[in-house]
Amino acid sequence: MxxxxxxxxxxxxxxxxxxxxxxxxxxxxxxxxxxxxxxxxxxxxxxxxxxxxxxxxxxxxxxxxxxxxxxxxxxxxxxxxxxxxxxxxxxxxxxxxxxxxxxxQGDWTKDLVQLAKQAELKYVLDFYYFIFFFEWSLVSELLGPKTSILSDGVSKKLDDHVTDTHASLEQKSKAIQDLKEQKNKLESERQRLLKCLQEINSDRDQADLAQGTLEQECLDLQTKITQLSDGEYAIAKNDVDRLRQELGQPSLPSLQQTLEDRTAQYLTERRINGNENGGESMAGSKRSAPSDSASQHDGGPVKRPRGRPKGSKNKKVTST
Structure with missing residues (x-):
């Protein structure tokens, strides 16, 4: 001890x-x-x-x-x-x-705690990885056929949807093409109508100019007639009426009455001449029908009958 x-x-x-x-x-x-x-x-x-x-x-x-x-x-x-x-x-x-x-050596307590934490974390992670892969394998084994069926159904639906979309796209593209063609036709028709309207407007302007010119000429002629009837014609008519009274003859009618009589006489002559020309033209057409048919067979030109239709100009003049 x-x-x-x-x-x-x-x-x-x-x-x-x-x-x-x-x-x-x-x-x-x-x-x-x-x-x-x-x-x-x-x-x-x-x-x-x-x-x-x-x-x-x-x-x-x-x-x-x-x-x-x-x-x-x-x-x-x-x-x-x-x-x-x-x-x-x-x-x-x-x-x-x-x-x-x-x-x-060193703070081995902290190192020991850190190593313990790392080992525990690695163990926990390995455990969770194992659980995850195990569940994934079970789910894949259980839901494998169902997922394949669902994927096939989804792919089929997608294919049908794509084909329907392509068909509708083709129909719409065709409708767009038809509308474009119709639009082009309408545009060409619009251009033609605009051109016709432009020609009609130009013809109307020319007609307005001609109407104005004729109206001006009519006014000038009426003014000239008035001047003549009130001037030289009135003096000459008075002298003629006085001489006719000395000779025991009736006085001459007025200028307006003379014009009306001459107009009626002219229209009557035109009417008579028109009827005669119309009858002659009808007879000539009947007589020339065989010759026309023969000339057509011979290959010669077809001659049209001369003259105007019956009473066309007379009716127009009487209406005025």
Whole structure:
């Protein structure tokens, strides 16, 4: 006992740590890790040795975390047999002297937590991937025939819709072509009618000019007749009437009466001459019918009858 106790003189504590399971609770001795990192020292191989006579209460090791963190030991050389050192080393989980001491470097608690999180996340992702692919395979096996039937029905409906659309498109294009042709015809007819209207307007303008010219000539003639009837003709008529009275003859009629008598006589002659010419033309046409047919057979030109239709000009004059 005295030999073991005398070696435990107070010195700077040195701890040996190793990684344990990730779900263990933090040890109270982990608070000294920062101090160890701040003052790193290369110390010889230290093993934790518990004397046989020392009670267990002097070595504070938690009972719920076995072999996670070694208890503090004085920095000294252990002079025990090799068998006891190996037993204590194997019991405490410290490697043998041939492998060298294990010194904690860096904030290994954060690294340990990060590794645990990564392992847990990878496990969860693998589990979800497995569930997803399993469900997908089941759905594909169950709904494979139905989806094929639905896809066939949808494709058929789409084909029918496309064909109907093409047919309606062709019909509409044909209707558009017909409308274009009708529009072109109407446009040509419009141009023709506009041209005819232009010609009619020009003819109307010419007729208006001719009417104005004739009206002016009529006014001039009436003015001239009035001047003659009131001037020279009146003087000459008075002389003639006086001489006829001396000779015992009646006086001459007025100029208006003379004009009316001559007009009636002219119309009567034209009517008579027109009837005679019409009868002669009818007889000539009857007589010339065989000759016309013969000339047509011979290939000669066809002659039209002379003269005007019966009473055409006379009716026009009488109406005026």
């Amino acid at each position: 005295s030999q073991h106790i005398q070696h435990h003189h107070p010195q700077q504590p040195q701890y040996v740590h190793y990684a344990g399971p990730s779900n263990a609770a933090p040890h109270p001795y982990l608070q000294n890790v920062a101090m160890i990192q701040a003052q790193p020292q290369h110390m010889p191989h230290i093993l934790h040795y518990q004397p046989q006579g020392v009670p267990q209460q002097h070595q504070p090791q938690p009972q719920h975390i076995p072999a996670q963190v070694a208890a503090p030991a004085p920095m000294q050389q252990v002079s025990q047999p090799q068998t006891s050192g190996q037993a204590s080393g194997s019991a405490s989980g410290v490697p043998s002297a041939t492998n060298g001491p294990v010194v904690a």
